[in-house]
Amino acid sequence: MKLEAYTLTGGLTPDQIGLMRDKAIELVETVGLQIPHEGLLNRLQGINGVSIDKATQIVKFRSDLIIKAIQEIKYPLPDYYEDGWVISAGAHQTKIVDMDTGKIRETTLKDLIEMIKIGDALDTVGSASVVPMEVPIQLQEIIMHKVAWENSRRRANDMFEHDPKPTVRSTEYIYEMSKVANKWFALGLYMISPRSFDVVELEIIDKFLDRGVPMWAGTMPIMGINAPITEKAGILQAMFETYACLTMLNLLNTKSYNYIQIIDSFIAHPFDMKYSTFVYGSAEDVRGTLDKLSIHKHLKMPLAAKSLLTAAKEPDAQTAAEVGMYTLMAALAGAKEFRCGGLLTSAEVYSAEKLVLDYEIVQYIKHTLQPEEFSDEMLGFDAIAKIKPGESFLEHPATFKYYRTLYWDPNIFLQSNLGQWQELGSKSLVQYANERAKKLLAEHKYEIEPEKRRELDKIYEVAAKDEALAKERQF
């Protein structure tokens, strides 16, 4: 018999969540959102239950359309999700801590390949980690997908990614690549709070409505900036915007399914007015995530938390405290996926060492919360009754049965004694993380099948010569 799993109690009640949901639906129905795209407005024109003010481009949806959209959500969850403890590496970073010098510098194509490989070795999911800054801007997102698909099994390859598709033409190339590589492709639509969209994203959606690709709705309001300063109001605005966006997609993208993005869904992010910075990993950010998880659980949505984020500038005590506490709380609240591994300073810098440390912290929490067996064997009554004074359990059958498997064997959280640690060079934890990252990179094996790689190369060559693509990105 397994012991009952530890859980977190408190927070939003079902009634409070229900009230927020009703208020969000009311806002979609009575206030509406702006859709600054003629083509999409024309597509929505005439649908029963949709009202459009052409002058302001404000669109309102009747509540039954919203509820239908929510009911028709489909989540293509990967097989491994149910087991939990999925780590998503941070994405789209332009600065990195150099693994050899320890200095922060601009990211390169070499970094992109290496970080994808290290992430793959740690079974991470999510989008490409870093942006190859020396690659022409119009090709960056294309090569980020290409490298992720060529060098990893799970990166950019399921619903946990949220890679940007910056222009229609680059999206076409990425779509074509996904088909030849047999990899995941979905289109996301992030709202621009309050209540509007990026025109280019709408254009991409418009062009892909006939392709039968999954689409998702997301938003990212910042408290006190583009959302009210109180956390619950921020969540309400996020719910309102997400439901509005989802309803639009549900009405337009009828050849595939639509869903609410699980990363930035019913959450608003805190903004530090003292430093004028976007802040992650703070007490308020943790609280927001716990509320988000309560809402997701109540609405039977997948459970993810950006709990590997920290405002710390290097892997230090602040990192450990924020990531450890945030992840523990999120795990107790039911989170199965932990996001933004490898990120420092509120998602400004990528660090391979930090990803290795995040992995270790998640493993630590996983083993702490692991539901244990309760049985006669585990209780060990006979073992205790039979031992004689002065004897030891070192040679007891149960010791031999379990000594390698019952306890967690950390990779870098060394449990050695002082003398053993000194014998190994008195290295810091970050040095161990650096060594492990380099070892994982050196031993990484996965690569896409050669014929698929050749096809991806061909598409990339065409994209590299595409003058229209370059022009579109400049625009």
Next chain:
Amino acid sequence: MFEELKASIIAGDQEKATGLTTKMLNDGIGPQKILKEGLVPGMDVVGEKFRSYEMWLPEVILSAKAMKASTELLKPYWDQNGGGETLGKIVIATVEGDVHDIGKNLVSMMLESAGFEMTDLGVNVKIQAIIDAANRVDADLIGLSALLTTTMLAMKSAIKAIRGSGSKAKVMVGGSPITQEYASEIESDGFAPDALRAITLAKKLVGKS
């Protein structure tokens, strides 16, 4: 067959190790040869694997048990073949005021399996009893253990008393609160952070590394 014996020690397979040892003795192979070419090389590998954290404590104990059982079989043959050479004689004890013995027992077992002749005095041992035992067995080494920061202080006076007694035995120290710095400060001859490293240290101190 020596390779097989060595492998059985590494695997901690006592039945196989003693079976092979018996067979080799029956075949007329000398006990020194069995010890030096089969048993000791096996324990050397165990030591290396433990130091690199490839082998874990219970596995090392099994190997040590297999080694000990096989060595016991050699003893009756030693006199006929020029006597059983040991690496040295060691008196080991947990110092006065300290009743912890898990670490000391492990060290004792490992040193014995490595080929040292051990005299284990147990826990909470008075300094004079340690000196007397060292003189009685003509010890090459004395091993002092302590678990507590309060009792480790007894090591300093113990070493002073041992030196003052005219004993030729060198003193090695170990235990959770002991550091190399402390070991040097109290003028011990050496410190090891764990049981397997104690073997390396003991061999070095008796000039057989």
